[in-house]
Amino acid sequence: MRVLRVETAEPYEILIGGGLLTEIPQDLPQVLETRHLALITDETVRDLVAEDLARILTEAGFRTEIFSFPPGEASKNMETVVQLSRSMVRAGFDRRSAVLAVGGGVVGDVAGFLASIYLRGVPYVQVPTTLLAQVDSSVGGKTGVDLPEGKNLLGTFYQPRRVYIDYGVLTTLPLSHLRNGLAEVVKYGAALDRGLFEFLEAQAEALLAYHPEPLEEIIYQSCRLKAEVVSRDEREAGLRRVLNFGHTLGHALEAALNYQILHGEAVAVGMVAAARLSEALGVAEEPVAERLEALLLRLGLPVRLPEGVAPEALPAFLSADKKVWHGRLTMVLLRRLGEFVFYEDPPRESLLEVLKEISI
């Protein structure tokens, strides 16, 4: 097992290990004063993981109740938060109780937000069950829900008391979910840590076979890198934007496809575009795109725009991003593998050129 301490205003620890779920009951009292737990999950994870975890906790003397909602981004709204809250009030959860978030990114965002506003805030603990949530949502304290007008428009910054990452649960999910998370790991390597990038190159097949040692290593390194970035920029003023490597175009692609694409797949294509743009604009001081594409292909991730997506259609979705979040468009490009640069308002023609290159 590995332990990562995250140095936010209220520090907490991420525990990473295979079979860690069974150790949660004996560890929880170190971070929670209560034994009254609301276990928030979705209906899929409920069957795969949450029921088991609830049983383990109950046997250890915790008073545990499961509250679940339909899986998927469509549930990530205020109505779900209100329904969960009402169920918790009726079940007698008071200020001296706590929330356990058990699931992927949507569950983490919804449950974290709920915990941050329930009776003006109760403690919460995360048990992310997808690789994407393990390497992405465990650090940063972002919670939130969508509005019809856009994603994550309502939310809070709220840190968990503890994060338990059990990579043993990853085998309960289809391989596409593992790939989805690996795209984010590639992001950390390509933008921030050449060593991690080369580790992925060396261990690609072992990772796809769920070997525990490399899984533990990439989860630890990804969380460590994100924690370093976030601890220097807790409120998203600047540096944190490095985490958007591959996401600017990735988000545009998701929006263009009305989210009928896995996040990791959109990010993979977005990273390829950003790498090629880095070369086209003369920012890259070594070839970066080819090696990145080769790794993504070995991991079973896409490196070309999906069929039916016209390159010309994407820039429109970029400006939506731009409007809500910043006055201008800051893209994350690569100087070399493992080293990012910020680039303000890249020329539209260069962007379009690159998108055309990677359209099928």
Add this chain to the structure above:
Amino acid sequence: MRVLRVETAEPYEILIGGGLLTEIPQDLPQVLETRHLALITDETVRDLVAEDLARILTEAGFRTEIFSFPPGEASKNMETVVQLSRSMVRAGFDRRSAVLAVGGGVVGDVAGFLASIYLRGVPYVQVPTTLLAQVDSSVGGKTGVDLPEGKNLLGTFYQPRRVYIDYGVLTTLPLSHLRNGLAEVVKYGAALDRGLFEFLEAQAEALLAYHPEPLEEIIYQSCRLKAEVVSRDEREAGLRRVLNFGHTLGHALEAALNYQILHGEAVAVGMVAAARLSEALGVAEEPVAERLEALLLRLGLPVRLPEGVAPEALPAFLSADKKVWHGRLTMVLLRRLGEFVFYEDPPRESLLEVLKEISI
């Protein structure tokens, strides 16, 4: 004008003055970097105050837009927050904008909550327009909305950047609203500050005639007292419960009457009951009830249970309060005027006895 500095984790200042509204445009840049303001209000205050303030701000070069909702506690829910948020997104309010809450307690709670979760938090400024909101909501950072299961069950702790208290606007409201706020001022005096209590005794008629000097004084003293309590107990661990003087029974009375009673009237009766209980239990070291009742009567506030409320019906509503907020019932009683004591689980018989005394 008087200035009160509130020493919370992120300190802010309360400015108190007659005609202060017109000075907001020149002061705002000291606390906000933006000139893009969402002015949140209800439909009543919109006509009385908010339209004027928006005009003043627009003339001074601020980009201001008003968002309003129907007045009253019935609007204090998540649906209102979602609707306001959606309107703000569509109107282009981004992270670099700010919220101005203009209105009474409901507007302050809703707008503060909205500001705390909109794009994970934008700055906000309060312009309370009722005496109750001026002496009660300006300090403490509590925001929130109701659920069908109970009041204030979802919310945050979120401090404003500035509070502007213009007691000049109080004349736009019926006298009953002034009385409603004066009940809270009596609370601060009776529980915490004998000098304030005696000032109220000396100035009761002047206050009811809206004389500016005594109004400024009682608003300043009330905010100062609340700020002292809150700064020592920002997360409501203990001391802050002193602010519940008169509110334990007041809340029960409101619930029994399905909130068809002004908050201040319920608190007035609750304070009388608490004062009489202090004497009955031998906690009071001087007579407290008679002088308290005399002051409340002069201020036009009730000192007896409303017709139709049976004393026997109230304890049931107390236990609801008890269940959600604490394991046990802590009441605030008086040792003398200006000096409170906490009292745990007063005997039900004594409570009932006192309630019978003050039933008509």
